[in-house]
Amino acid sequence: NAGVTQTPKFQVLKTGQSMTLQCAQDMNHNSMYWYRQDPGMGLRLIYYSASEGTTDKGEVPNGYNVSRLNKREFSLRLESAAPSQTSVYFCASSDKGEGETQYFGPGTRLLVL
Amino acid sequence: DQQVKQNSPSLSVQEGRISILNCDYTNSMFDYFLWYKKYPAEGPTFLISISSIKDKNEDGRFTVFLNKSAKHLSLHIVPSQPGDSAVYFCAASDTGGFKTIFGAGTRLFVKA
Numbered sequence: 001n002a003g004v005t006q007t008p009k010f011q012v013l014k015t016g017q018s019m020t021l022q023c024a025q026d027m028n029h030n031s032m033y034w035y036r037q038d039p040g041m042g043l044r045l046i047y048y049s050a051s052e053g054t055t056d057k058g059e060v061p062n063g064y065n066v067s068r069l070n071k072r073e074f075s076l077r078l079e080s081a082a083p084s085q086t087s088v089y090f091c092a093s094s095d096k097g098e099g100e101t102q103y104f105g106p107g108t109r110l111l112v113l
Numbered sequence: 114d115q116q117v118k119q120n121s122p123s124l125s126v127q128e129g130r131i132s133i134l135n136c137d138y139t140n141s142m143f144d145y146f147l148w149y150k151k152y153p154a155e156g157p158t159f160l161i162s163i164s165s166i167k168d169k170n171e172d173g174r175f176t177v178f179l180n181k182s183a184k185h186l187s188l189h190i191v192p193s194q195p196g197d198s199a200v201y202f203c204a205a206s207d208t209g210g211f212k213t214i215f216g217a218g219t220r221l222f223v224k225a
Contacts, residue, residue: 004156031211042117042202042215043157050211058212090156101147102213104156 001026004105006091012111013081021076021108023091031094032074033058033102034066036087043090049074081112116140117205119216126223132190134219136203139184143205143214148177148188151200151218160201161188193223 007022025032030051035043035058045058049068063085065077074093078085088109092102118137126132134148144165149157163170163177163186170177176189190197203216 033211035215040122040217042119042217044215045212048211056211059214092156101159101162104149104158106154106156 003027004091004093004103006089006105006108008108009106010109010111012113013078014113015082017081018077018079019081019110020078021089021091021110022073023075023105024073025091025093025103026072027093027095027103028071029093029095029103030071031096031100032068033092033094034064034074034076035090035092036060037090037107038087046076046089078110081110083112086110086112115217116143117203117214117216119201119203119219121219122217123220123222126193126221128195128223128225129192132188132193132197132221132223134188134190134201134203134221136186136188136216137184138186138205138214140205140207140214141184142207144208145206146177146179146186147204147206147213148175149202149204149215151202157202190221193221195223195225197221198223 004025033048034046047066052071091105094100094102147162148160150160151157179186200218206213
């Protein structure tokens with residue numbers, strides 16, 4: 001089992017460019033999440049998908065969109081990147097989504113110039 | 114307004130001694146608490162959790178204590194090992210919710 005995989009590992013964008021971060025899990029989990037980690041801020045929830053076909057906003061959704069493509073895949077899109085979106089992005093999945101353990105991917109380091 | 118606070122950005126401990134990492138929360142609706150460990154360039158990994166109906170949970174060298182009246186939890190690592198050097202995140206969630214709130218993390222250094 002690969003667990004949670006994320007692509008790309010690292011990306012440099014110019015302000016205004018768009019990109020999609022990909023995430024996939026092979027644990028048959030119902031719930032998936034996107035977080036960003038910034039120095040001194042911990043992990044902040046951007047969007048989550050409680051189950052296939054549903055998505056909801058988290059703490060910091062502005063500037064992002066998500067797609068739950070199927071049970072395995074959950075993508076995060078930046079339509080017009082801004083320097084404030086420079087961060088490390090983590091995808092996670094969990095079984096029930098109610099306080100259950102979340103399993104994280106290795107992260108995508110994004111730099112917006 | 115930070116609902117989960119880890120007030121110590123870093124902690125240094127000698128190998129073999131006890132490491133105590135602290136976490137405070139403000140939302141009384143939280144009823145499930147977790148600790149995650151993170152090494153550089155990797156994603157966080159689950160370490161230990163505790164439900165609000167308990168005040169202690171132990172797993173090997175790791176013990177989490179919960180004081181609901183003080184809205185405080187702590188992670189004890191005994192004995193500490195150099196491989197424990199990592200960033201530790203405290204997290205909290207409420208039953209029925211999907212929004213786990215993370216603290217800012219504490220970087221633990223275990224000196225050999």
